[in-house]
Amino acid sequence: MLPFQCQLESLNHLGLVAGMCQELKIAEYIDARITNDADARNVTIGQAVVAMIINGLGFTGQTLYLFPEFFEDKPINRLIGEGIQAGHLNDKVLGRALDSLYDAGVSDLYLNLAVKVVNHLKLPCKALNLDGTSLHVDGDYNSNADPDDLNCIHICRGYSRDHRPDLNQVVLQLMTENEAGIPVFMAPASGNVNDNTCFQEIIKNHLSCFKAALNNRYLVADAAMYVAETLQSLDEQKQLFISRVPLNIKEAKALVGKVSTMSLESVKGYEQYYSAEVTSCYGEVQQRWFLFLNEKRRLSEQKTLTRTMQKKSLKEARNLEKLGKKAFLCRDDALKAFALWQKQSVLCLSETEPEIICKPCYSGKGRPSSESKPDHFEYYVQGTCFVPCETRENAQASLGCFILGTNDLDQDSLNAAELLSIYKSQQQVEGGFRFLKSPDFLVSSLYLEKAERIEALLMVMTLCLMVYAAIQHRIRHELKKQSRFFPDQKKKPYQNPTARWVFFCFQGINVLTVNNQEQHVVGLRERQLTIIQILGVSYISLYS
Structure with missing residues (x-):
């Protein structure tokens, strides 16, 4: 047997x-x-x-x-x-x-499959979340490629989200639906492009496909989408959007600065969140801006504010001390150098007008006699600095604050709580990026011979x-x-x-x-x- x-x-x-x-x-x-x-x-x-x-x-x-x-x-x-x-x-x-x-x-092939998947899983697809990330790769790609060739991505150096600026990289743009986190669109891009440009291209070339196939109500993205040209394109295509407003916009900065004088209401369902609504016409698009204050985050950020300001102010003070030891050939050069230090200093201000010290210089050895005339003069600038109290107050005012903008002007259909809930679904696409960058997920497979295969x-x-x-x-x-x-x-x-x-x-x-x-x-x-x-x-x- x-x-x-x-x-x-x-x-x-x-x-x-x-x-x-x-x-x-x-x-x-x-x-x-x-x-x-x-x-x-x-x-x-x-x-x-x-x-x-x-x-x-x-x-x-x-x-x-x-x-x-x-x-x-x-x-x-x-x-x-x-x-x-x-x-x-x-x-x-x-x-x-x-x-x-x-x-x-790859983009069109994937999009058509993703639409079928969303319909098969019967997902409502109320909002789509758009974001981008970079993936670093090893190897020399596109060495003989035409830099103007639009048919293939160019793997090259650029801003690295992986903190590996020494390596070439490729950018991946993803759009996910907001309930299950299913990616409904993917677009590879060259390693040196920024999100602002990619978002504009996606909205210009692919938005109509999403609207027809998925019938999504909102397009959600971070501050990279909040560019005047992109907002105008969205408004022309009658696409409602929710986006974080960059705080470097003059109007947004002024709004955050007034948070201490504004009447904020608690956000239903979100403990320690408070909000206020204002209107805006940034980019010639009528919008509603919601200023949010996260009290919990505000308290945690206050703990690090003092340490951060102290570190930065000490660095600026040391730069002023180094400047005081540098010799200049004329008074005007010394004053210009001091003015440059003041311009580059974020926190420190000069306490008094700078003092210019003139020192004679002799070419001979030893102590010069009382009748000797100096060969030339060297000028040194001296000054003291301080950090104004209002600088810290202004820094504290923006702690825990952020602004969300939307062109949905119907107050009955979208309130502060619903807006915040939809925007927080942006974590779906960010979680997808963390998944793709997991060290045990296909990480070694990016060693390929051709950029097309990447x-x-x-x-x-x-x-x-x-x-x-x-x-x-x-x-x-x-x-x-x-x-x-x-x-x-x-x-x-x-x-x-x-x-x-x-x-x-x-x-x-x-x-x-x-x-x-x-x-x-x-x-x-x-x-x-x-x-x-x-x-x-x-x-x-x-x-x-």
Whole structure:
């Protein structure tokens, strides 16, 4: 009698990822829009993209050429499709898939899929949140490219949000819906562009598509969108917006300066938040400005204000002391240098008029005689400085304050509490960026040979975020709908688990294959079965 032959393959949480890819029909959507070449006999472009999503959400950060090793101990037939082996998912197949995504146009390809996903999940999409971030990459890209070529992004140095100005970077613009955080639009951009420019281009070229497909009411963004030209474009397209108003605008600065004399009302549902409403016509667009005061943040900022002002004022005083030791050839140069110090000083002011000290200089050695005449004179400027009390008072006045602007002039449809709630959904897109920048998420995959593949990989990374957010939304929605619970880290029942916590709880699930025929899923526990059952039949089949 022949001995049993057993094979153990790791399934863990990847069944949830594969199940969501199947539910959203990602592979079918991509294969319907991209023609597979004759060499793609084993793996289609859509299946290759799903493989990259599974790898990305496997939190291993594998490079493309290590994909076969990642899938070596995974049940590929369950996760991706019948007949696919780990060796089929090599760097050539995945590289060809990235090239095909780039040729198809990543932004438009992603947008059409995202619209289908939002409709499938029945999300109301009341507001869309727009933001951008930078991702640093290694390697020399676009070395022979035309800098005026608009067909491909240029990976170069620019303002780095990762605090890595020494590395080249690429910018990713994301737009998410405000309930589940599903990214509905992604646009790669060159590493040296700023958000103001990108936001204007997105609003100019893509806003009409969002309005027609998603029927969203508000477009939400940070202060980078609050530019006169952008606001005018939004108003012309009859798009309501909510944006943070930059405090360097003269009108906004004056409003914050009057906060101590204004009558502020408490914001319903937000403890320690107070607000006041004023009208504005910035950028020739009629708006309502809401000045908010966060008392809790105000108190915390006061603790650091003294330390910050003391550090800055001491630095300015030391600069004045250094200036007093510098020699000038004439009185006017010394006065000009003192005036420059005063202009550059933010906190310190001169207590009195500067004193100019003239010192004679002799060329000979030793002490000059009383009859010797100096060869030339050197001039030194001396002065004392102080920090006015009103400087600190002005700094304290703006603590904890911020302004939100909107062109929704209907006071019945949008009050201060609703406005603040919608704006706080901006955390969805910021959370998406934190997810994409996680050190164990596809971080090593940015070592690619071509900038075109970097652009396509950004789409794959955004698809990973879409699948992750969709899984999290479905789990939370079904737990509440079916009145079921999932244990948190303290083993207390709750209904809002993060997908990452659920993924962690799915460790230890394997597929046992006996004699290359019989398959059994082993390692399932009660809390895992709860998630599988509430998600539906397709997920049950993946874990059975």
